[in-house]
Amino acid sequence: MQYIGLTIGPIYKTLKNAKKPKELWSSSYIFSYIMRNIIEKFKTRTFITPYIKDDSIFDKKSEVGLFHDRFIFQAQTDDLVELEKVIDDVISDLSQKLQIDKEQIKGYLQLNYGEYEVEKDENPILKISPYLDTKELFFQVSQDSGNAFLKAIKNKDNFFLDGKNIVDDLKKLSHHKYFAVVHADGDNMSKAIEKRESIENVSENLFLYCQKSNALIKEFGGQTIFAGGDDLLFFAPVLSKSKDKTIFNLCDEIGSDFKDRFKDVATLSFGVSVNYIKFPLYEALENSRILLGKAKEENKKENEVKRKNNIAFNITKHSGQSFETVIHKGNKDLFDSFLSFTSNIKSEKDVDNFLHSIHHKIDTHKAVINKIAKDKNKLKNFFDNYFNESGHDEYKPFFKVLIDFIHTVYKDEFIKEEEKVTLIFSTLKFVKFIKGDKK
Known part of the structure; x- marks a missing residue:
């Protein structure tokens, strides 16, 4: 049976260039926008990931990019040729809307895809993902096209911002001028999808988890930057707008929803970086990403037994003083x-x-x-x-x-x-x- 897999990037490289919340949101959303427009042309196919049976995922008014960085679907004859045409059409349309040359977009985007044979008893995700991972390693971005693309998506009057209430003032996302950047990522997801028959249920639950997380973040007084698959990135004040919950209560609510959906097979770890509003955004973003790595790789015994399902947090005060630790949620x-x-x-x-x-x-x-x-x-x-x-x-x-x-x-x-x-x-x-x- 033939399957087509595609991955898009360079996402993290793009995020690192953002200096304001709206720029960061745009830098993430643009990739989800491209993936949505490509996938929409293949809606009649059987998708392994992401879950697209709920039409709300295609809602153009959504303030959250719900499409993560790869997709896999069951291919029909000539779908690979059709995919190349669809990608070209999507980039052409984007070049007109961003008002930059099409070749500058093509020179920057990392779109890796291929068609793969998957046997009936094989898991499409586990079979295809290593190939896509390998392709990502051999990609180089043209600096000239990168500069043009990054400048275009940072434009505060971008078409994809229309009708979306994206906060650009960190003061509105902070408590006493301190804000949190939070990365979250699923633990043991390979175990959750190891049985082929469970894949659709996992994909659906990931979609529902992303929707629920965004609702919880918004209620808390934060703003979701990205929610796709098991990955989550958001801003939030240290204390909720109702002043009765901390950022850790929010992480607990999000993590509990995730754990309940996957019956304790998979859990969610967090990296929480709390900083003063004048702290460089790219450093706060990088700190949160590093903390997530510590949360997922925390060793607690000399025999190297690992306990995931953690929150690693760091607070850097205006004075420069900082403190950090890891708390185990399990x-x-x-x-x-x-x-x-x-x-x-x-x-x-x-x-x-x-x-x-x-x-x-x-x-x-x-x-x-x-x-x-x-x-x-x-x-x-x-x-x-x-x-x-x-x-x-x-x-x-x-x-x-x-x-x-x-x-x-x-x-x-x-x-x-x-x-x-x-x-x-x-x-x-x-x-x-x-x-x-x-x-």
């Missing part, structure tokens, strides 16, 4: 405690000094904490002893969630001893950051 007790602690966001008077004092006590008595942390009563006695003044009574609810969090961190046998303190300190710094210390 340990429900640990992650629930983390969410409870980081969501304890009611501001009290003199909270900065109070949190600084807690940080100092934990740092000073790390050896003691290491010995008593698995005993919740001893932890409670420790904090009661050092914070027993009458002015600390109002912080009792805070101490409760702090003690619960420290206790669950130390119960997790996968986390190395030195990393436990780092996780506690970074989480405490995040709480302090949310409550007002953003220098």
Whole structure:
């Protein structure tokens, strides 16, 4: 049986040139736009990926690019020749709308495709993807055509922006002038699609997950840059517009929806980079991508056992000071405690000094904490002893969630001893950051 596979790029190279949110959105959306227009000409074919049986994916008014960077469909006679013609027509139409030479677009775009024989008992995705991956390695972009194409898609009056409410002011996507860039990617997706008969169900669920994620991000006060397949990229404030959820609650909602759709076979990891609004956008984007890599490759034992399903986050303050850690979502007790602690966001008077004092006590008595942390009563006695003044009574609810969090961190046998303190300190710094210390 014959199948045609196609991949498009260079996506990340294009994203790195964006300096504003709208430029970043346009740099991503243009690839989805091209893929949509090509796929639309083959709608009558049987697509393995993406899922196109829901016509809403072709909605030209959508503010999210839902087509990811490759497609595979069951080919009919002469479809490869027809594909070449369709690609040429789509690029010709795009050149007219962007008002640049057609050859400049062709010189920049990385469109790799081919026709492949797949046996009845073989998995089309697992069979064809390695060929497409290899083709991507041998592509070089013409710098001259690249400059023209990049300049054209950055135009704030582009045709594909019509009727779409794309935010271009980072202040509107921030909390106290801090914004988060978030990359998300599925874990163990090859296992989810290893059975050929499950592919259509997986493709449909990925489409529904992308739609749901965009709705959650928008409700939170963020903006989706890209949602296709299991890949997700978005901006969001650190605190929701309703002021009752943190960026981690949003990641939890998105991740839980993903996990439920795939019955725990596949999970979702996140890279979260929090930065001041004047921080270079391309650096924030790169940091988030690197953090996602750390989230997916986090080793927690000397025997190199890997635990995915993580959130790796970094916060870089306006002063340049930064802190970073990884939290594992797969340990429900640990992650629930983390969410409870980081969501304890009611501001009290003199909270900065109070949190600084807690940080100092934990740092000073790390050896003691290491010995008593698995005993919740001893932890409670420790904090009661050092914070027993009458002015600390109002912080009792805070101490409760702090003690619960420290206790669950130390119960997790996968986390190395030195990393436990780092996780506690970074989480405490995040709480302090949310409550007002953003220098």
